[in-house]
Amino acid sequence: MVRVLAQPVTLLGAFFLRRIIGLGAFLIFLRQALAEVCRRPLRLDRIFIQLEFIGIKSLLIIVITGFFVGAVFGLQVGSIFSIFSAESLTGSATGLALTRELAPLITAFLIAGRAGSAITAELAAMKVNEQIDAMEAMGVNPLSYLVKPLLIASTVMMPLLCIFFILLGMIGSYVSALFIFDVSEGIFREKVLEFIVMQDVIAGLVKAVFFGLVIATVACNCGLHARGGARGIGEATTTGVVTNLLSVLCLDVLITWIQVST
Amino acid sequence: MIAFENISKKFGNTTVLDEICLQIPKNKITFIIGRSGEGKSVTIKHIIGLLRPDSGRIIVDDEEITTFNTARMRQHRKKFGMLFQHSALFDSMSVLDNVIFPLREHTSLSRQAMRAKAEESLARVGLGDVLQRYPSELSTGEQKRTGLARALVNDPHVLLYDEPTTGMDPLIAEMIDNLIVKINTELPEVTSVVISHDIKATLATADQIIMIYKGKAVLEGDPATFRNTRDPVVGQFMAGRVEGPMQFI
Ligand SMILES: Nc1ncnc2c1ncn2[C@@H]1O[C@H](COP(=O)(O)OP(=O)(O)O)[C@@H](O)[C@H]1O
Ligand SMILES: [Mg+2]
Numbered sequence: 072m073v074r075v076l077a078q079p080v081t082l083l084g085a086f087f088l089r090r091i092i093g094l095g096a097f098l099i100f101l102r103q104a105l106a107e108v109c110r111r112p113l114r115l116d117r118i119f120i121q122l123e124f125i126g127i128k129s130l131l132i133i134v135i136t137g138f139f140v141g142a143v144f145g146l147q148v149g150s151i152f153s154i155f156s157a158e159s160l161t162g163s164a165t166g167l168a169l170t171r172e173l174a175p176l177i178t179a180f181l182i183a184g185r186a187g188s189a190i191t192a193e194l195a196a197m198k199v200n201e202q203i204d205a206m207e208a209m210g211v212n213p214l215s216y217l218v219k220p221l222l223i224a225s226t227v228m229m230p231l232l233c234i235f236f237i238l239l240g241m242i243g244s245y246v247s248a249l250f251i252f253d254v255s256e257g258i259f260r261e262k263v264l265e266f267i268v269m270q271d272v273i274a275g276l277v278k279a280v281f282f283g284l285v286i287a288t289v290a291c292n293c294g295l296h297a298r299g300g301a302r303g304i305g306e307a308t309t310t311g312v313v314t315n316l317l318s319v320l321c322l323d324v325l326i327t328w329i330q331v332s333t
Numbered sequence: 334m335i336a337f338e339n340i341s342k343k344f345g346n347t348t349v350l351d352e353i354c355l356q357i358p359k360n361k362i363t364f365i366i367g368r369s370g371e372g373k374s375v376t377i378k379h380i381i382g383l384l385r386p387d388s389g390r391i392i393v394d395d396e397e398i399t400t401f402n403t404a405r406m407r408q409h410r411k412k413f414g415m416l417f418q419h420s421a422l423f424d425s426m427s428v429l430d431n432v433i434f435p436l437r438e439h440t441s442l443s444r445q446a447m448r449a450k451a452e453e454s455l456a457r458v459g460l461g462d463v464l465q466r467y468p469s470e471l472s473t474g475e476q477k478r479t480g481l482a483r484a485l486v487n488d489p490h491v492l493l494y495d496e497p498t499t500g501m502d503p504l505i506a507e508m509i510d511n512l513i514v515k516i517n518t519e520l521p522e523v524t525s526v527v528i529s530h531d532i533k534a535t536l537a538t539a540d541q542i543i544m545i546y547k548g549k550a551v552l553e554g555d556p557a558t559f560r561n562t563r564d565p566v567v568g569q570f571m572a573g574r575v576e577g578p579m580q581f582i
Contacts, residue, residue: 197423204383205421209435209487210410216438 100292104222107214114220121224125186125287129232132181137236140173141165141243148244149252158252162259163266165244166237170267170275174236175229176323179282182229183315187290190221191311194294195304203295218291222284229283230276237275278326282319289315334359335380335491335524340389341548342375349375351548352389357541359394362517362525364535366570367545368579373528374418376545377493380526381413382406411439414489418496418528420480422468428455428479429464435487454486455479459508474501481509485516492516494527498534510534532571536560544570546579 148168149161194217197203206213241263248254293311297303335357342350349372357363365373378384379391382398391399398409422431432451436442442450455461458478468476481497494513498506510531517525529535535542536556544552544559544567552559552567562568569577 193425200424201417201419201421202423204378205415205417205423207383207407208381208410208413208415208417209438210407211434211438212407 097289097292101288104214104218104288104291107212107219108222110215112215114216117216117220118223121220122228124189125182125221125224126228126231129182129185129228130235132185133178133232133236134239136177136181137174137239138243140177140236141169141240141245142247143243144168144173144240145244145247146251149247153252158248159254159258159262160266161248161252161254162241162244162263166241166263166267167271169237169240169244170271172275172323172327174233174240175275175278175282176319178229178233178236178279179286179319180316182225182232182283183286183290183312183319186225187286187315188308188312190287190290191294191297192304192308194291195297195307198295198297199300199303213295218287218295221287221291225287226280226283229286230279233276233279237272274330277330278323281322281326285318285322286315289318334392334394335526336392337376337379338390338392340379340386340391342372342379342384342386348548350379350386353545353549355543355550355553357524357526357543359524360517360521361540362513362527362538363541363543364539365526365528365543365545366530366532366535368570369530371545372548373545374495377415377495377526377528380491380493381410381415411487412490413493414484414487414491415493416477416480416484416495416497418499420468420473420476422476422479422483424468427465427467428460428471431468431479432483432486435483439487451482451486454482457485457512458482459505474505477501478505478509481512488520490522491524492526494525496528496530498529498531506531506534510538514538532573546570 144165145161148164149158152158152160152164194203197217203213206216245256245259248259249256290311293307293314297307299306337353337355339352339354340350341348341352353376355376365376367373375384379386380393382401386399389399390397393409396409398406401409422428423434426434429448429451432454433447436447436450440447452461452464455464458481460475460478460482463471463475463479468479471479477497477500481494484492484494492513497513498509501509513525513527517523527535527539536559539556541553541555542559543550546566552562552564559567559571562571565578569579
C-alpha cells in the first residue's frame with residue numbers, strides 16, 4: 072500500500088531531479104561555450120558560414136510566417152474592435168502584440184525547428200561517428216571550432232530576423248485593416264506611430280537576443296551528448312527541439328515578467 | 334616511452350581494462366594485438382586522453398598525463414597523430430580540407446604551403462587524385478588512407494594507428510605496412526603504435542608486440558618471444574585456431 076502511494080512521488084522526484092541535473096549540465100556547458108567566445112582565435116570565416124545558415128536561409132520562412140501572422144492577427148483584432156467601432160486601432164494592437172511577444176516567440180520557434188534541429192542532428196552525427204573525438208585528438212576544441220560560431224551567429228541573427236518578422240507582420244495587418252475593415256492609410260499609420268514606442272521594439276529584441284543564445288546552446292549541447300548510432304541521432308534531435316521549445320517558453324515568461332515589473 | 338600502470342576502465346558494468354600494465358618503448362614500432370572487442374581501441378584512446386581511466390596512472394615521456402586538465406591535455410595531444418578505426422573524417426569537408434585541417438589549426442603556414450604539405454601527405458598514402466572528393470564518395474580503404482594522411486601531415490612524434498590495414502586489398506595493405514616502417518626509419522624520433530589483426534605483418538614489422546586478453550596484457554615482447562611462446566592463449570591467437578583456451582562466444 073505504502074509502496075503504491077510512494078511510487079508516483081518517487082517518479083515525480085526522479086523526473087524533477089533529472090531536470091535539475093540537466094539544467095546544471097546545461098549551465099556548465101553554456102559557461103564553457105561563452106568562455107570560448109571570448110577566447111582567440113575569432114574564427115570569422117566559420118561565423119559567416121553560420122550567419123548565412125541561420126540567417127539568410129531562414130529569411131523566407133520568417134517573411135512568409137510574419138506576413139500571415141500579422142494578417143490573421145489583424146483580422147481577429149479588427150473583428151473584435153469593430154464591435155465598438157475601434158477598427159482604426161487594429162494596426163497598433165497588432166503592432167504591440169508583434170513587437171513585444173509574437174515576433175520574438177514565433178521567430179524563436181521557427182529557428183529552433185529549422186536551424187536548431189539541423190545543428191543537433193549534424194553535431195550528433197559527428198559525435199557518434201567519432202568526428203568529435205578526431206577533432207579532440209588533433210588538439211582542437213570542438214567548443215571553439217563548432218559551438219562558438221553557432222552561438223555568435225544565432226545570437227546576432229535572431230534579433231535581425233525578429234525585425235523582419237515585425238515588418239512583414241505590420242504589412243500583413245495593414246492589408247487586413249485596409250481591405251477588410253476600410254481603415255484609411257493615414258489613420259493606420261498615425262495610430263501605429265502613436266501607440267508603439269521604441270521601448271516596445273527594444274523589449275522584443277532583448278527577448279530575441281536571449282532566445283538566440285539559448286537555442287544554439289541547447290541545440291549544440293544535445294548534439295554533442297548524443298550516443299549510439301542512427302537512433303541516437305534521432306533521439307538527440309527530438310530532445311533538442313523539445314527542450315528548445317520549452318526553454319524558450321520558460322525564458323519568455325521570465326523575461327516578460329522582469330520587463331513588466333520594471 | 335609510454336607506460337600504463339594498473340589502468341582500469343569500465344563502461345557501465347563491463348570491465349574493459351582490468352589493472353592493465355604495459356610499456357611502449359620510444360622510437361620503436363609497437364603492435365597491439367587481441368580479439369576484437371578486447372579493448373585495443375580503448376587502450377590507445379587512453380594514450381591521448383580521449384578516455385580517462387577509472388584508476389591507475391599513464392606516463393608519457395616522464396609526465397603523468399592522467400593528472401592533466403582539459404587544456405593541458407589538448408596541448409599534449411598536439412604531438413600525436415591518430416588514425417581512427419573508422420577513419421572519422423569530417424564529412425562536411427573535402428579530402429584536401431580534411432588533411433589541411435590540423436595545419437590550419439596549429440601552424441601559421443601560407444595557404445599554398447599548407448596545400449603543398451597536404452598534397453605531399455596524400456601522395457605518400459597513394460592518394461593523388463581524389464583531393465576534391467568528399468569522404469562519402471570514397472571507398473573504405475581510401476577513407477582510411479585519407480585518415481592516415483591527416484594523421485601524418487603535422488609531423489607528429491607519436492603515431493597511433495587503429496587497424497590501418499583492415500578492409501584494404503593486399504597490395505594497399507602491404508603499401509601501408511611499408512609506409513609505417515618507412516616513417517619510423519626515416520624519422521628515428523617517431524614512436525609508432527599499431528593495432529592490427531594481421532599476424533604475419535605484425536611479426537614482420539613489429540619491434541615490440543603486446544597482446545591484450547581479458548583486460549590484461551598477457552604477453553609483451555619482440556616477435557621472437559611471440560613465435561616461441563608456450564602460452565596457450567597467445568599460441569592459439571597466433572595460429573588462428575578456433576579450438577583452445579580462448580573462448581569465442
Ligand atoms: N564509449 C564507449 N562506451 C561504452 N562501451 C564502449 C565504449 N568504447 C568501447 N566500449 C566497449 O569496450 C569494449 C572494447 O572496445 P574496443 O576497444 O573498441 O575493442 P577493440 O579491441 O576491437 O578495438 C567493447 O566491448 C565496447 O563495446
Ligand atoms: Mg578497435
